[in-house]
Structure formats: C-alpha cells, structure tokens
Amino acid sequence: MLLEVKNLCVDFKVGKQTLRAVNDVSFSLGERDSLGLVGESGCGKSTTAFALMRLLAKNGRIAGGQVLLNGLDLASAPYDEIRKVRWKDIAIIFQNAMTALNPVQKIGNQLVNALQEHENVSRKEAIERAEYLFERVGIAKSRLMQYPHEFSGGMKQRAVIALALICKPKILIADEPTTALDVVAQRQVIELLAGLQDEFHISIIMISHDISAVAEACSHIAVMYGGEIMEMGNSKDVLIRNNHPYTHALVGSFPSLHKPLSALMQIPGGAPNLADMPVGCPFSPRCPYATDLCREKKPPMRQVRLGKLCKCHYAEELDFNRKEG
C-alpha cells in the first residue's frame, strides 16, 4: 500500500472546548488508486486531507492514529521530514483555484519556484517541464509567463493542477476541484485528472460534496458524516447499492438528468453540531430507521460484503438497490 491511514482522529480547540472533527478514519490507497471523500460541509472531509499533509490550523491537532506513507508516519514525523514529503510525494489542489495562485507573480515562475525548491534543476529545465505540463493540461505554453488574472476560471483550475504535478508527486489530493466551475469546465477537469492518472501513475484523493462528479472521477468512495466514514467501497457499489441510510438519502436528494422525475428526498434536520454529538450513531437524530440501539451505541465499521464497509447497525437489512428501484 502506498498510503495507509489508520484510526485517524483530529481535534480542534475552540474556546475551552475540544471538538473532534475527524473520528477514527481509516482507509488505504494503492498505486494508481482513486478515492473520493464525499459528504456535506462540516463532515470532516477537508480536515482529513489537511491532516494528511499536516496543514491543520493552529488550534487543530492530530489526536490519534497513523498516516503511513512508505513506512513514514506523517502523523508523528518531525516537521522537517514533512516538508520534504509535501509537494514531492503528496501534492494538494486547494479548493477555489481562483485564490490559490499568487496574483502578483507570473504563473510560470510559481511553477518553476516550486520545482527548484525541491529539486536541483536549472531554470531552463524547470521551464521546459512547466511548459510540458501546461500543454498537457490544455493551456498553450505561450501563456506560461502570464499573470493569474489573465486566465479564465477553468484555466486557473488547470494551471493549479499543473502546479501540483510539477514535482511528480505520487499522491494528488484534490479538494473540491470542480465545485466553482461550470459544467463544461467540470467535465474537462474530470477527464484531465483521469488522463493524468494514467500518464503519471499517480493516486488521487478527491474531496467533493458532488457525489456524481466523484462517482465518475474515482474508483472508490468513502461517504463521511459527522467526522466519520459511514460507508466505503467501490464507487458504483456504494452509490447504486447503498447500505447506509445516509448514503441512500444523499443520493436520493440529488436531482438527476436521467432519473424519472419524482419528488426529491429530503433529509430532516440539519448538519450535526460537533459540540453536541449524539452518544450513538452520529446520523441517528436524522435517520428514519433509527432505533434505541442506534441512539445508545455507536455502530462498528464492518464488512457487509466483499469490498463494502459500512457503519450501521442495520447495514445488512438496509440494502437499498437503485437498479431495481
């Protein structure tokens, strides 16, 4: 395994309270794997990604668990080690490409600087590599030495992808790479990521609230709620054959262009409050199937069938199959 995350927990100190934003998250990523972390705002998906790169805000800390990258535990490694790993082994595309680029520096120089920081290459070589990546992501290399404001939204997003790939990372984390874009530009980014994965043999962790975008870009999906992974497995298996009521509700609340026109599913209540989490299953206050057992006892993560993990007391009984309606 390239990357193994074991029982990762992240705490934030807010005033006198300590809030657990990520709770007991485990997953692994092989070479050329792609994993999508999906969930609604505040579910801990971005925090998980930031913890992997040790980019948590000052009031946040990894409270437990391991993040193993080629045997090195990123969760406990000294900061100098982390600096070597960042961008070289794991690169991240931040949410909102519009603000991720330095507005007063030419984009080409930003790419060159990032590469020269990590590798001993001449400026000429660095520019050559930047030009190659620009063409690969679909931007004319003549535009390399332009400023970010001269680019459209879709181009900025692609330039940020080129920037992330400049040091040939093994893992690319993409935080909401399609969210701010129009559908046509979204499609281009999804296809670009798939193509790059083939060419550079990278593994991708994509974070998004848009389950349909993730379903197309990733082979595996983990659905998060209240800081925990609720259901995980092969993309089609998770989204078409849901075992967790939350996954079922989430997929049902998305309007589709191809589904029959029926009323959209509505999840009652609101997102969980981290300061006041239920004792049992975090989804139990909103779950239509919740029983006393769910309210009192946290369900364990377990395998419901080959390649499908689910955290629900009734995962075996609740087998929603969308193909059969």
Place this chain on the structure above:
Amino acid sequence: MSDMVLDNLSKQYVLKAGFFKQLSGKAGVVSAVDQVSFQMEEGEIVGLVGESGCGKTTLGKMLLKIEDITSGKAYIDGTDIAAVRGRKNILEFRKKVQMIFQDPYDSLDPKFTIREIVAEPLKSLKICQSAEEIHKRVEDTLRLVELTPVELYADRYPHQLSGGQRQRVAIARALVSNPEFIIADEPVSMLDVSLRAGVLNLLQKLNRERGIGVLLITHDLATARFLCNRIVVMYLGRFVEITDPSSLVEDAVHPYTQLLISSAPDLFADTSNRIKVEGEAASAVAPPQGCRFYPRCPYTRDICTREVPQLTEIKPRHFVACHKTSPDFIKAEAAR
C-alpha cells in the same frame, strides 16, 4: 394572460473608455442580453439555464428594475416594466415581483431577528399599517415556508439557523408581500445537498398551491428539470433552446444543450458517447458574428459564421435557434 413577456429585450453595458472614445462611439460594448423574446404562461415555473456570464442574472435584474433595459420590452402581469416610474409605482411593482438571492449567508441582515427580516417588506412597501396585522402576516408566512413551530424561529437571529432554514427565511421575505411573480437566482447552489431538496420542494408547493410564477435562474440543468414546467437555455446573451423538461434529455436539438447534458456528471447517465469539447465560452465583448456558439460547435458550417439563427418552433412548445434545423440546411447537407 401571461405572467411574463419578453419582447426583443436587450441589455448592453458600455465598457470604461476615455471621453472621446465614448463620444465617437468607439468604446467597447458588452451585449449581455441580446434580443431575447419569450412568453411565460400564468403560474408556470420557468428555468433559465446557462453557464456563468451568459446573461441569465442580468436578465433577472432587468425584470426587477435593478438594471435598466437598453432596448426592447418586458412585461410582468401586463405591466410594461420600463414604464414603471416614480416612487409610488415602483412600490406597487415591488409588491408584485420579488427576488430570492443566491447566498442566504449574505442576503439576511445579521442584526435583525427572523421576525424583523420578514416584516421588513411589509413596512417598507407600506402593505400593513398595524402591528397586529404585521405580526399575523409574518407568522402565517413563516408557517407557509415550514419554519415551525413559529415561536421557536421568529425571534432568533440568522446565524442561529442552518443554510436551508436561512433560505426559507429569504423565501418567506419574498412571499410576505403576496407577490405574483418570484425570481429565484440560484436559490440552492450555496446549500448542502440534503437541504436543497427541501427548498426545491417548497418552491414547487408554493407554485402549485398559490399559482405564483417562478423564474428559476440556475446553471444546473438537473435542478431545472426537476422543478420547472419549461426550460430556456441561454448562451452568451441569447436564447438557444426552449423546451419541456420531460423531453429535455431525449429531444435536445441545439448542440449547446446537448453539450450541457452530456457534460453534467450524473450517476445514472450513459457515459459511453460523451461529446468532447475544446475551448471556452467566447467573450461577450466581441461575440462571434452569426451564431455565437459556432467556435465551439462540432457541426459548424459556413452559414453559422455569417447569419444569426432565429428561434423557430420545430414542434409544439419546442423552440430552437440553430441553422441545423432549417429546411435549406437539411437539403444542403443531404446534397453534400
């Protein structure tokens, strides 16, 4: 009678330029909305769909008199919008036409309670005089948008509510003056998925029960298909296709509509023959001559670069602006 009629409506913005350039007419012009015509029937929900920068929000703003009309006419409930002048008439107009904005985190005053926010239109539009009347009407409206029990929500502040609840407050504020027409600009795009369905279902209920006409401005075809009776697809300031949502996916004719459908990520889509597209939307400052979509269109012919295709009814309730559908074009294609 129809709720909304657009007749060759256009909006142009003059770009910043020097004084002499403006005088000599050499200043650049952005044609944000270009000669659009449409008739909306009473009690319809119409979806206006397009990419960012296509002019859909500008059109909404013109209908609300936030932006002035450059040329053409727009009527809401038989009233010529451009002719509504003077404070008193504008107040009357605002009672009939209301707007729901995109971002419920920005559009509600954080220092007002929910009750004050919803009561605001009643006061500023001088609809209710007595405090009891305002009180009753606000509570009735909050009940209508399902913020119940009302006592629980009415005296809270916006920051104490979730995104979905805030958007309900915004809807309540739009509804309290008893409007006949609502313009909803991306009402769910800022909300979490699980909360979107609730807001969309509410809009649908209000339309069915009260016959309020809704113009839904969105970039999301799937949302429009779910909620609307008709869908208008807009590209760079022009309407390119008007169709029924039920036949949208199967019968889309305009290459741009087909591109939008094919691009949308969808769990249930057949992904085998996706349309590939290069390039991005052209600029509205110097839009292409002829059909504005031709630089990205896979079917471009000579005529597309010269003549503007007109919106034609190819079958009942289905309008398309594409040369591909004209008899001459089909004949010429057959001869090729």
